[in-house]
Amino acid sequence: MKRSVFFISDRTGITAEMVGNALLSQFETLEFDTKTIPFIDTADKAREAVAQINAAAERNGLRPVVFDTIVRPELREVIRTSNAMVMDFFAAFIGPLEEELAQKSSFTVGKLHGSVDSEAYTNRIDAVNYALTNDDGRTTRYYDQADLILVGVSRSGKTPTSLYLALQFGIRAANYPFTEEDMDEEILLPRDLRQYKDKLYGLSIDPARLHAIRTERRAGSKYASLPQCQYELKLVEELFRRERIPFVNTTSRSIEEIASKILADTGMKRHLF
Amino acid sequence: MKRSVFFISDRTGITAEMVGNALLSQFETLEFDTKTIPFIDTADKAREAVAQINAAAERNGLRPVVFDTIVRPELREVIRTSNAMVMDFFAAFIGPLEEELAQKSSFTVGKLHGSVDSEAYTNRIDAVNYALTNDDGRTTRYYDQADLILVGVSRSGKTPTSLYLALQFGIRAANYPFTEEDMDEEILLPRDLRQYKDKLYGLSIDPARLHAIRTERRAGSKYASLPQCQYELKLVEELFRRERIPFVNTTSRSIEEIASKILADTGMKRHLF
Numbered sequence: 001m002k003r004s005v006f007f008i009s010d011r012t013g014i015t016a017e018m019v020g021n022a023l024l025s026q027f028e029t030l031e032f033d034t035k036t037i038p039f040i041d042t043a044d045k046a047r048e049a050v051a052q053i054n055a056a057a058e059r060n061g062l063r064p065v066v067f068d069t070i071v072r073p074e075l076r077e078v079i080r081t082s083n084a085m086v087m088d089f090f091a092a093f094i095g096p097l098e099e100e101l102a103q104k105s106s107f108t109v110g111k112l113h114g115s116v117d118s119e120a121y122t123n124r125i126d127a128v129n130y131a132l133t134n135d136d137g138r139t140t141r142y143y144d145q146a147d148l149i150l151v152g153v154s155r156s157g158k159t160p161t162s163l164y165l166a167l168q169f170g171i172r173a174a175n176y177p178f179t180e181e182d183m184d185e186e187i188l189l190p191r192d193l194r195q196y197k198d199k200l201y202g203l204s205i206d207p208a209r210l211h212a213i214r215t216e217r218r219a220g221s222k223y224a225s226l227p228q229c230q231y232e233l234k235l236v237e238e239l240f241r242r243e244r245i246p247f248v249n250t251t252s253r254s255i256e257e258i259a260s261k262i263l264a265d266t267g268m269k270r271h272l273f
Numbered sequence: 274m275k276r277s278v279f280f281i282s283d284r285t286g287i288t289a290e291m292v293g294n295a296l297l298s299q300f301e302t303l304e305f306d307t308k309t310i311p312f313i314d315t316a317d318k319a320r321e322a323v324a325q326i327n328a329a330a331e332r333n334g335l336r337p338v339v340f341d342t343i344v345r346p347e348l349r350e351v352i353r354t355s356n357a358m359v360m361d362f363f364a365a366f367i368g369p370l371e372e373e374l375a376q377k378s379s380f381t382v383g384k385l386h387g388s389v390d391s392e393a394y395t396n397r398i399d400a401v402n403y404a405l406t407n408d409d410g411r412t413t414r415y416y417d418q419a420d421l422i423l424v425g426v427s428r429s430g431k432t433p434t435s436l437y438l439a440l441q442f443g444i445r446a447a448n449y450p451f452t453e454e455d456m457d458e459e460i461l462l463p464r465d466l467r468q469y470k471d472k473l474y475g476l477s478i479d480p481a482r483l484h485a486i487r488t489e490r491r492a493g494s495k496y497a498s499l500p501q502c503q504y505e506l507k508l509v510e511e512l513f514r515r516e517r518i519p520f521v522n523t524t525s526r527s528i529e530e531i532a533s534k535i536l537a538d539t540g541m542k543r544h545l546f
Contacts, residue, residue, distance in 0.1 A: 003374075012533035014441075015291045017543070022288055022342065023366055026378035036543055038533045065373065069295065085373045092365045093296055100338065100358045101276075105299035121527060128433045132405075160401045163436055167528065168287075254394060255440065260285035260311045270290070270309055 002033040004056035004064040013038035020067035046078035053082040127166035134174035140192035150175040152203035153232045155213045157250040164255045169270050187239040201262050202240040202247030207233050209251045275306040277329035277337040286311035293340035319351035326355040400439035407447035413465035423448040425476035426505045428486045430523040437528045442543050460512040475513040475520030480506050482524050
């Protein structure tokens with residue numbers, strides 16, 4: 001029987017999930033049955049959540065674990081009446097913080113990561129639109145407005161990375177694929193890119209992994225063949241080294257890790273929304 | 274003088290940022306100077322981070338606040354030697370969890386939200402490609418493969434929402450815009466959509482906000498005019514109600530909130546990566 005785990009929040013529940021999953025991943029041999037209950041912002045909803053938790057406790061014969069990121073103390077109180085082990089995130093940290101900052105907290109519901117700051121929202125949407133317009137070398141006309149230009153061979157992870165940077169951090173990332181046309185024993189940096197060399201960041205990947213990804217897309221083609229992948233990646237890494245373009249190998253990294261490494265390497269300011 | 278805040282992690286730092294920002298947002302009148310230091314996975318790097326923290330303490334004359342999501346205890350020990358208030362996220366929760374689960378934690382570095390599960394990675398990338406291929410009604414041919422089809426008028430938030438669902442949750446979301454062609458005193462559901470009615474989810478928005486967004490794009494046009502926005506939104510909300518298509522008003526919601534509400538309303542399983 002898997003133990004039930006609940007992520008409970010007065011807002012989206014994403015923070016509770018991240019926090020909870022990071023902790024649960026430390027118990028590798030155990031399996032959990034997880035459920036997120038977002039938008040718990042009234043006492044009635046909190047009581048419904050408690051009913052769900054208690055039903056799981058009864059069904060399983062095991063006390064559920066609850067990760068709770070609700071801000072308002074009176075709602076957390078309700079959650080705490082459940083038949084569960086409640087990891088109360090605010091209770092653990094807000095007291096010490098109030099003391100250190102010599103100020104009472106406002107107990108308002110998730111301001112920063114919460115109520116919509118319409119400027120921030122617009123900024124993210126604009127960044128997404130920028131990434132889409134400037135995806136895959138579609139145009140190089142707006143590179144003056146780019147925060148970052150990702151470069152690499154086809155299927156090295158440029159599109160998801162640029163979209164993630166836009167959605168998560170509001171960063172305008174264009175991306176440009178080096179194709180066979182750019183390759184002739186070496187890759188010469190196209191003029192449009194050379195002009196913005198300081199904005200370039202390279203993505204590389206292991207040949208075997210690229211071969212597998214391209215095979216799913218066009219099995220049996222020259223494009224997907226291992227020798228072709230090896231050839232393209234050799235040339236592109238030579239280019240990155242020769243031109244001192246910082247780059248990351250994406251093979252064993254999640255999208256979050258790739259994005260975070262790019263920001264760390266470039267010293268770009270992260271705006272988390 | 275703003276107090277310095279550091280988000281320190283052995284991985285991307287995104288969890289530390291979310292946790293830390295949620296807490297800091299409860300102190301509305303204070304301003305903070307925040308910095309993320311990701312990938313602290315050796316004692317040397319931890320010592321460098323401590324040097325940065327201590328430099329900030331000296332510069333400001335105020336003890337910095339550190340949010341630390343490092344897993345390995347010996348690295349957290351190093352961070353704890355800094356001249357700062359350290360909010361040690363693992364120390365606070367892992368002990369009680371070990372007791373409840375009657376098992377020692379593995380102290381391996383961020384497994385779940387960490388080392389790349391290549392199936393999950395592929396799933397996310399596929400979902401992003403799906404969203405891009407099926408963006409903006411470009412094609413309706415692959416709706417059989419959709420987890421979800423977002424519908425609404427132009428600029429109501431469909432594209433960023435579908436990309437967010439793909440990147441954050443690995444969900445395949447197509448999106449379809451109702452245009453003037455679909456409207457004639459009412460909107461009739463196109464056949465391609467009717468066939469997949471159970472997958473539809475509507476986005477609406479306040480007329481004034483839509484007017485503002487469209488004006489940025491095409492100022493002075495009929496498309497951007499307030500009466501046109503009012504007309505389209507009236508018809509689309511009538512459609513949602515008539516056809517019992519669940520919908521959300523996106524006006525005062527962040528992308529996370531829109532996505533979380535969709536998942537909560539549809540009962541779709543969230544996979545957080």
